[in-house]
Amino acid sequence: xxxxxxxxxxxxxxxxxxxxxxxxxxxxxxxxxxxxxxxxxxxxxxxxxxxxxxxxxxxxxxxxxxxxxxxxxxxxxxxxxxxxxxxxxxxxxxxxxxxxxxxxxxxxxxxxxxxxxxxxxxxxxxxxxxxxxxxxxxxxxxxxxxxxxxxxxxxxxxxxxxxxxxxxxxxxxxxxxxxxxxxxxxxxxxxxxxxxxxxxxxxxxxxxxxxxxxxxxxxxxxxxxxxxxxxxxxxxxxxxxxxxxxxxxxxxxxxxxxxxxxxxxxxxxxxxxxxxxxxxxxxxxxxxxxxxxxxxxxxxxxxxxxxxxxxxxxxxxxxxxxxxxxxxxxxxxxxxxxxxxxxxxxxxxxxxxxxxxxxxxxxxxx
Numbered sequence: 057x058x059x060x061x062x063x064x065x066x067x068x069x070x071x072x073x074x075x076x077x078x079x080x081x082x083x084x085x086x087x088x089x090x091x092x093x094x095x096x097x098x099x100x101x102x103x104x105x106x107x108x109x110x111x112x113x114x115x116x117x118x119x120x121x122x123x124x125x126x127x128x129x130x131x132x133x134x135x136x137x138x139x140x141x142x143x144x145x146x147x148x149x150x151x152x153x154x155x156x157x158x159x160x161x162x163x164x165x166x167x168x169x170x171x172x173x174x175x176x177x178x179x180x181x182x183x184x185x186x187x188x189x190x191x192x193x194x195x196x197x198x199x200x201x202x203x204x205x206x207x208x209x210x211x212x213x214x215x216x217x218x219x220x221x222x223x224x225x226x227x228x229x230x231x232x233x234x235x236x237x238x239x240x241x242x243x244x245x246x247x248x249x250x251x252x253x254x255x256x257x258x259x260x261x262x263x264x265x266x267x268x269x270x271x272x273x274x275x276x277x278x279x280x281x282x283x284x285x286x287x288x289x290x291x292x293x294x295x296x297x298x299x300x301x302x303x304x305x306x307x308x309x310x311x312x313x314x315x316x317x318x319x320x321x322x323x324x325x326x327x328x329x330x331x332x333x334x335x336x337x338x339x340x341x342x343x344x345x346x347x348x349x350x351x352x353x354x355x356x357x358x359x360x361x362x363x364x365x366x367x368x369x370x371x372x373x374x375x376x377x378x379x380x381x382x383x384x385x386x387x388x389x390x391x392x393x394x395x396x397x398x399x400x401x402x403x404x405x406x407x408x409x410x411x412x413x414x415x416x417x418x419x420x421x422x
Contacts, residue, residue: 101127101128101360101361102128102129102130102360102361103128103129103130103151103152103183103187103190103360104129104130104132104149104150104151104152104360105123105124105129105130105131105132105150105151105152105153105154106131106132106133106134106135106141106144106145106149106150106152106153106154107120107131107133107134107135107153107154107155107156108134108135108136108137108138108140108141108153108154108155108156109134109155109156110155110156110157110158110160111156111157111158111159111160111161113160113161113162114161115160115161115164115202116156116160116161118198119156119172119195119198120154122194122197122198123154123191123194123195126190126194128187128190129152129190129191132144132149132150135153138153138155138173138175141153141155141175142175145175145177146388146390146394147394148177148380148384150177151176151177151183151184151187151360152174152175152176152177152187152191153173153174153175153176154172154173154174154191155172155173155174155175156170156172157170157171157172157173160172164202172195174188174191176188179383179384179387179388183358229355230295230299230301230386231295231379231382231383231385231386231387232353232355232379232382232383233355234288234291234292234295234382235317235353235355235375235378235379235381235382236350236353236355236375236379237287237291238284238287238288238291238314238317238318238321238378239321239346239349239350239375239378240346240350241283241284241287242280242284242318242321242322242325243321243322243324243325243328243342243345243346244325244339244342245280245283245325246276246277246280246321246322246324246325246326246328246329247325247326247328247329247332247338247339247341247342248329248335248338248339249276249280249325249326249329250276250326250329250330250417251329251332251333251334251335251337251338252335254333254334255334255335269414269417270414272417273326273410273413273414273417276326277319277322277323277326277410280318280322280325281315281318281319281322284314284318284322285311285314285315285318288311288314292307292310295386301386303385303386304385304386304387304388304389305384305385305386305388305389305390305391306385306391309385309391309392310382310385310386312392313378313381313382313385313395313399313402316399316402316403316406317374317377317378317381317402319406319410320374320402320405320406320409321374323406323409323410323412323413324345324374324409325342326410326413326417327409327412327413327416328341328342328345330413330416330417331416349373349374349375349376350375352366352369352370352373352375352376353370353373353375353376353378353379354370354376354379354380355375355379359376372405374402374405377398377401377402378402380398381395381398381399381402
């Protein structure tokens with residue numbers, strides 16, 4: 057019993073002497089709880105609505121205002137025609153298109169049941185389903201009000217799901233899962249690398265060699281980059297031939313995005329490895345990053361449903377960009393031109409993170 061108590065005391069002393077471990081144990085769970093309780097919000101908000109109004113009547117304006125004032129939707133403007141609105145949807149500027157036919161008000165007053173067309177971006181099938189549910193309830197409320205006022209049942213609805221017409225959840229989840237698997241594997245492997253050298257005592261031997269630290273980092277990144285691309289290729293083959301999900305965009309663009317993203321996540325992994333003293337520290341820090349980055353990526357909950365501060369924080373989350381890029385290329389067939397903003401941001405992240413990793417790595421002999 058005394059031996060057990062002594063061992064327990066020794067473990068507590070080791071934790072006390074390790075400030076990083078104390079931070080991981082005491083502070084990290086609190087941060088995760090605070091962030092994720094707000095970020096993992098199943099309620100959809102700020103659904104971006106584009107309106108194509110061929111009638112411009114009091115009824116169409118009143119119904120649009122009723123939809124936008126519900127608290128779920130935000131207007132991104134009116135479009136002259138359906139194709140113009142679809143072009144905005146392909147760029148992720150619009151989640152839902154509401155289209156009123158010509159003579160909408162006249163048909164309502166004559167009880168001719170004009171169709172209101174709803175076009176949904178169904179890349180995220182859950183978001184599309186809830187968006188349709190929200191707007192349908194509001195239009196039904198509007199119809200009830202008009203029935204009470206004029207004794208008419210004014211409108212019918214028609215739906216069109218773009219990019220995922222069958223609302224198959226696999227079409228939405230597979231690109232995101234592939235991005236997350238690439239993230240987890242790459243960061244974990246690279247985060248364990250240098251710290252393992254420290255624990256084995258090899259890092260001192262490396263540090264006294266004349267090799268420059270930039271050369272050292274490049275030599276570390278390339279093997280894991282190759283492994284990451286191999287895993288990515290296996291994932292694409294599985295997705296295409298096992299699950300039958302076609303790739304709408306260019307495979308070359310996919311690999312370009314994967315290479316750029318690997319530079320980012322491998323840089324993060326090596327930063328973790330450099331600042332960690334033990335593999336357990338590196339693993340806990342890696343899990344902390346992955347846990348928050350994945351759940352805030354938009355894969356679980358749409359980014360627009362998160363509070364404003366979480367959306368700002370998500371602007372520096374590389375996983376969010378990768379999930380979005382994968383879905384856009386595989387499901388929408390987006391090109392580099394369509395994705396240039398996200399690609400420029402990822403490029404900036406890759407340069408910044410790897411520069412910091414090189415600066416953090418210290419050699420006793422340069």
